[in-house]
Amino acid sequence: MQIxxxxxxxxxxxxxxxxxxxxxxIWLRDNAQDPKTRAPGNGxxxxxxxxxxxxxxxxxxxxTDAGITIVFAPEGKTVTFDPDWLEAHVxxxxxxxxxxxxxxxxxxxxxxxxxxxxxxxxxxxxxxDTALRGWLDGAARLGFARVTDGxxxxxxxxxxxxxxxxxxxxxxxxxxxxxxxxxxxxxAYTGMGLQxxxxxxxxxxxxxxxxxxxxxxxxxxxxxxxxxxxxxxxxLLSESPDLFDVLADHPVPFEYAxxxxxxxxxxxxxxxxxxxxxxxxxxxxxxxxxxxxxVPFDKMETWYNAYRRLGEIVDDPAMEVSFRLNPGEAFVVDxxxxxxxxxxxSGTGTRWLQGCYADMDGxxxxxxxxxAGWRR
Numbered sequence: 001m002q003i004x005x006x007x008x009x010x011x012x013x014x015x016x017x018x019x020x021x022x023x024x025x026i027w028l029r030d031n032a033q034d035p036k037t038r039a040p041g042n043g044x045x046x047x048x049x050x051x052x053x054x055x056x057x058x059x060x061x062x063x064t065d066a067g068i069t070i071v072f073a074p075e076g077k078t079v080t081f082d083p084d085w086l087e088a089h090v091x092x093x094x095x096x097x098x099x100x101x102x103x104x105x106x107x108x109x110x111x112x113x114x115x116x117x118x119x120x121x122x123x124x125x126x127x128x129d130t131a132l133r134g135w136l137d138g139a140a141r142l143g144f145a146r147v148t149d150g151x152x153x154x155x156x157x158x159x160x161x162x163x164x165x166x167x168x169x170x171x172x173x174x175x176x177x178x179x180x181x182x183x184x185x186x187x188a189y190t191g192m193g194l195q196x197x198x199x200x201x202x203x204x205x206x207x208x209x210x211x212x213x214x215x216x217x218x219x220x221x222x223x224x225x226x227x228x229x230x231x232x233x234x235x236l237l238s239e240s241p242d243l244f245d246v247l248a249d250h251p252v253p254f255e256y257a258x259x260x261x262x263x264x265x266x267x268x269x270x271x272x273x274x275x276x277x278x279x280x281x282x283x284x285x286x287x288x289x290x291x292x293x294x295v296p297f298d299k300m301e302t303w304y305n306a307y308r309r310l311g312e313i314v315d316d317p318a319m320e321v322s323f324r325l326n327p328g329e330a331f332v333v334d335x336x337x338x339x340x341x342x343x344x345x346s347g348t349g350t351r352w353l354q355g356c357y358a359d360m361d362g363x364x365x366x367x368x369x370x371x372a373g374w375r376r
Contacts, residue, residue: 001063009057009073014086021092027056029072031089032079055298072137099277100237100244106141106337108231117321118142121149125163129293129370136164140360143334144160144226145323148215150328157213157354160330165362168207170200171262178212178353193306195276196227196314196339200357201254201283203268207357210335214325216352222345224331225322229282232313233271236306243306246299247271253290254283267294273338281336284314314339325353 004013013022017164030054032038037047059073069080102108118138124131125147139145150156157175163168200206212224237244248271257263272281295303313319322343325331333340334355345351 001068001352003061003063003068003171005058005061006305009059012058012061012070014068014083015311016083016087018087021087021090023092026052026056027091028058028070028079028081029056029075029077032077033081033085034079037079057157063288065170084273087284097277099248099273100234101278102230102234103274103280106143108228108234109142109228110319111317112210113142114321118145119148120145121161122151124146126159129375131372132163133367135218136363136370139332139334140367142362143228143230143338145332146323147330147332148328152215152327154215155242156215156328157211157330157356160211160213160332160357161209161358165209165358168359169204170207170356170357171259171264175354175356178355179216179335179351195227195286195311195344196320196341197284197287198223198229198286198339199285199335200256200264200351202256202264202266202269202288204268206281206283206335207268208334208336208360209332209363210355211330211332211338211357211358212325212353212355212375213330214327214353216350217324217326217352219345219349221343222351223322223343225320225323225341225343226331226333227314227339227341229284229337231278232319232339233279233282233311233321235313236310240306242302243309244271246295246303247306247310248273250295250299250303252292252294254285254288255290256288263304265290270310279337282339284310284339336360 002015004015006012010025011022012025013020014029022054030049037045039046055073055074056068057073059076060071062069064080066081066088067082069078071078082284118135120131120135125135126132135145147160155175158167198206199210233244233247236247248269251267252271253267254312255263255265268281268283270283271279272283274280292300292303320341331340
């Protein structure tokens with residue numbers, strides 16, 4: 001381990017067996033882990049940037065038995081950094097930004113993953129922290145996971161949400177029913193087949209988790225289907241960057257006004273990218289798409305070509321995973337990424353599911369807490 005201090009004191013270069021990295025003095029001071037800068041219990045900052053001198057530099061730096069000890073000027077403050085912590089937070093030589101890249105910790109999938117889906121029994125998830133951590137990791141990595149062996153009783157889906165978070169209540173209530181109705185307010189309540197879609201694109205923000213739980217399933221047909229929207233977007237990008245760009249660069253309106261007192265709307269691109277160019281969301285729901293007016297005249301036909309082609313990719317059987325939900329079984333999807341669908345079912349027999357919404361931050365939080373040693 002070796003450290004070299006810039007003559008101005010504004011940067012420090014750290015070399016270890018893993019390589020060489022540079023750190024700015026102001027960054028090191030802002031990220032000091034001492035108890036006067038960070039709360040020992042939760043790691044939250046106790047000072048604002050205004051409390052740190054703008055002309056902060058490093059006046060001395062040494063490798064000690066405790067780590068890397070740095071003295072900051074003009075405060076005269078001494079802080080010791082754990083080398084492992086520094087190596088875990090290197091920001092020097094960031095990788096190039098890649099438009100359409102997968103978010104960190106995720107991976108794309110298609111129909112080939114059918115036999116390797118994260119699946120676990122509800123009683124196991126409720127009692128085995130190791131099993132829950134693995135299931136949550138699968139849900140975060142793939143945006144999809146299944147649950148089996150649950151009770152066949154109304155409201156049982158809440159037991160799944162309790163594994164990682166809280167129900168996101170909407171105008172549909174804490175839960176909604178998915179079964180045939182007379183004069184339905186939503187096409188989801190009919191027996192017709194539905195194209196793979198994300199839910200509630202007309203909300204801002206959208207619920208980021210959807211849970212669908214089966215209570216009855218004697219009707220012929222009605223198999224469930226999921227499609228990785230990120231994989232579809234990346235396939236479109238590989239085929240035609242121009243078509244990908246027009247869907248990512250222009251917002252479009254989504255609307256819902258199907259029940260009294262409710263008129264929801266949002267304007268977002270079909271393909272949402274983060275500032276680093278990575279995929280961060282898909283909004284694909286033809287039933288809720290409004291009249292597109294934010295696309296320039298000279299790009300409108302290209303936008304429709306792109307939207308059509310993305311729909312064709314979504315409909316490609318090579319992209320889908322299909323399965324039948326039996327009573328007591330459920331699935332969870334990342335609603336910002338994974339499209340779900342239902343094949344048509346007949347008017348004989350019954351098909352009854354209950355659904356609710358929650359959020360992906362709970363999935364990741366519980367997974368990471370379990371990985372850090374927390375136990376329920």
